[in-house]
Amino acid sequence: MLLGASAGSDLLRALIQGTPAGTVYALLALGLVLTYKTSGVFNLALGAQAYVSAALYFQARVTWGWGIVPSLLVSVFLLAPAIGWVLERFVFRHLRTASAVAKLVVTIGLAVALPALFDLVVGFQSIAGQTPVGIVPGGATVFYDPFGVYALSRNELTAVAVAALAMAGLAGLFRYTTVGLHMRAVVESPRMTELNGIRADRVSSFSWALSSFFAGLAGVLIAPRFNTLAAPDFFNLVVIAVAAAAIGMLVSLPRTLAGGLGLGLLIAVFQTFLPRWSDSWPWLNTVRQNITPAMPFVVLFAVLVFWPAIRRSRAASDPLAGVDPPPPALASLSRSRGLTVATRAFAVVFLTITGLTVFFRADASWTFVVTQAVILSLIFLSITVITGLAGEISLCQGTFAAVGAFASFQLVNHMGMSVLVAALVGAVIASAVGALLSLPVLRLGGIWLSIATLAFAYFFDSVMVKFSWVGGGQKALEEGTRLPRPTLGPFNMNDNRTFLVLSIVLLVVVAFAVVRIREGTIGQTLRALRGSELGAQSIGISPARARVTAFAISAFIAGLGGALLAIHQQNVNYSSNFSPFASLFWLVLVVSLGARTVEGAMQAGAAFGLFDAVLLKGAIFGWILRSPERIPSFFPLSPTWTYVLFGLGALQFARHPEGLVESGKRRSTEKVEQWWAARHQGVEPAEQAAEPAEPGVIS
């Protein structure tokens, strides 16, 4: 029999086991929906906000020795709402007219920056053996078993009770209070609400503070489930909350609540029954081993792709979707010929000097780091294609890169293929995966497309990598995922300098291809689609084909870069190179600096590869002062600063959607042109650079 005699009690046990986690997922999901409903921001930083409160509570209780009440007051009742209020007041209030996707990018930047900033400011560091504590004494050691089936700890019961109370309070707030009424009114129509004399800003601030309070509360309640406090765990939580929020279509609080609770229960039920079912059907064993941790992502992906109502919600939540004005022309296209020649000459001289210095003066360590930066630049060009050209936010570029790397590993190790040929084949496979992925998700568009790619990245991370035909399985466990360097005719790439030259050549080829794509038919098609999808369709452009092409090209570039990175490191090193969190940071970095231009991708690559080595470790001071011994003693700075600076850099995205580099270039071009015109009176200034894009334009 499928479930056996004790199936009933097993099911009851699974439901009890899943309830505490489910209620906390629901709480976080409610925070997500609350923010989205009242401000149109899909706040992926909610997990980071939950982490900050949980970490402060933990720090106060364990390190500073505070009592439960003051710790809770400071971390949940003061800090959490304060963070929400600050974010609304100083960041999102100014982005009201920005597109949903632009706001999403800003929240991703915050998700990267907030935990890092907190850790630096408070000096928080998780310590082995110090597990997070709950909000009641004896929370982890006292158990209650009301049904005689499964005992719940005092922590878990408290979590369920507090979460239920908070949700009831929220329902009461909406239903019975003036503030709740105002909040609902703002959701309905902010302008109409303001016409009635209600300050929509204040209501929005309150909503942010409230959702942040929910996040903080959820963080503190769920923290005892973790062995140690780590920000990535909380980001995973928010992905689960996104799945719950998707079930609620981002608007329905009751359905969101049911979604969160349901996910908690579903995970527990699968964990209970899959092992039993796999005894009867061995093929399920593979599924059991891989699917359980991926359940929320499978649900999220399924909801997004197979629930048509989600697609309809796009128009409702983003009325301007599809009618974005075209992005402004690039600064390089609007400056005078003389300045263009001078700029390019400077770039050639600068790159030549830098290249020669690296080639002839740098030791193996610096050559390695520079090569890594070159390869990352190549990978980042994939973001230039998908985000800069197609205007879509893909959160799985790291996954495409991993596909290229793993495919190369498999081809070299199982078919004895030459590693460079394998890298090319790997890129083609990544391209095919990108095209296949785009087929179900391309109809979603906007934030849903981004979320679907995020779900795919997590699915790959928790399921696909485990398969031997992807990650290498048992053989890889025993021998690693090693890759050799190539030889090319007489050149042996074991020599780091020779490999650097190969990487630069490939970067130049791909960069040239991206420029050609941007200026060619594909680029024009994508630009037309971004201007007006309907308009583009009316002149015979197929949006589906264009987007599939963009995904395929982008995945090809990422796959090629991923394979190259693995060859460079002579190992795939999946977890340190290609995790879903890496994809997020890559995106933040590239859009901060400039997603539309090749220079933006290169500068992002240089920043990612060299920021820590050159600036944070103080090497630049060693070069300037001509001795490493003279580097000031406060170096090296924590590598965490990289996350803080570039995460916060993403805040500029909505204001400067073209990126900081392109924005700076435009401003400096204008100044130089004006200066030049002033010096040569009578000569008209060159054609003025186009006005910066309106906030919210995705570039």
Added chain:
Amino acid sequence: MTRPHRRVIIATAALLLVAASCGNATGTAGNSSDKKVKAPTDGGEANRKTHKVISGVPGVSDKEIAYAVVGTKQNNPLGTCILDCYLDGIKAYFDYRNDQGGIYGRKLVVGEVTDDQLGNNQADALAITSGNKAFGSFQAGLLQQGWGELNDAGVPTYTWGIDGTSAANRDAIFPSTVIGCPDCTRRVVPYVAMQAGAKHAGVLGYSTSQNSQLCADSTGASFKKYARDTGVDLAYLKDDLPYGLANGIGPEVTAMKKKHVDFISTCFDLNAMKTLAQELKRQGMSDVRLYHPNTYNQKFVQDAGGLFEGDFVDVQFRPFEAATNTALTAFKKWMGKNNSDLTELAMVGWINATLAYDGLLAAGPQLDRAKVLAATNAMKDFTADGLISAIDWSTAHKPYTQATRSKVKDLECGTVVEVANGRFRQLGSKDKPWLCWDSTDLTWSKPVPTNFD
């Protein structure tokens, strides 16, 4: 032919030409195997004070022999003390030897200390190979991306025994514990289960860590293989748990309860052991005895407030609770002089430093890296003066499998402590703390209590 078509054809032809000339590089210019020399014969204690002028050897001056130390400090997801604790052990050993006059008229010194911040191990390793400041390297990074570079450059590299894969087939890499056969059965865990009077064993491991999964699988295979002899069968095996146990471990404990599991061996970190012990308590299974691989941390066990009472803890070296010997006495003395805590990682640092010193001593006064490697790899019975079970470095770099292990002459040893009243207590003889079996005979037998002094 149109212009675009011509371009495509030219590009394809160029690509095919490139593809035809492609191959895979084997070895590197600096591969340590290319520089093999015969084991020196002028080493030994008699020549320890002989000073000879050495030039052109990285890290060696007239007064010093310098080593680089790389380990993980920042971004350590485990939250454990790695780099600092490891460094404590190395420094203590160097102080101990320098107090005796050093070696070949030179002091042993720790040169550059680098925090690899989890992800920079490869670049940091290259900084060592390309620099001229370190004779050898000590490595305690959580990710071992740079070991290949160090090996290829022939830099004597002493590491913690975290990852057999990264050390395999690399004859310049010397881990404190050799994982020569990751999938081999071992008798020590079934033996301890039998001693504990267990009948049904459970085994748990992570899917996210290759070491953990392999460890769980091989432990499961060990229980199966010796079930008839020990009377302990393998009732439950799960090797695919997510790292950190973020979803808890309730269903797994429930499943084990149903199968009457009374002994659980895991391949978890110490944080997860706490989660497991709490879940066992919740489900009324507090009397189940656990076998911990990574919990040799007195403070952690004491702070857990009786959660681990009666459990067993695997120790990678002569436990502090065993009868002391010269090396253990020296370790405690010199760690005490530096006001350093007696930690597992400090002991690993001390053991690594012992091998570095023994390698220098065996290489003779006219030393270089190749000689030290050759001399070290000729050692057939390295025990760090009785702190670890014997390692034969002439064979230890080459991994083997369960299928081929009968051809490898090796000892299968383990040393275990038990938690009693919150403190560790040596299991078995204090004077002979290791339980050893002959690895060429895989039939069940009683272990031989062994001392490696």
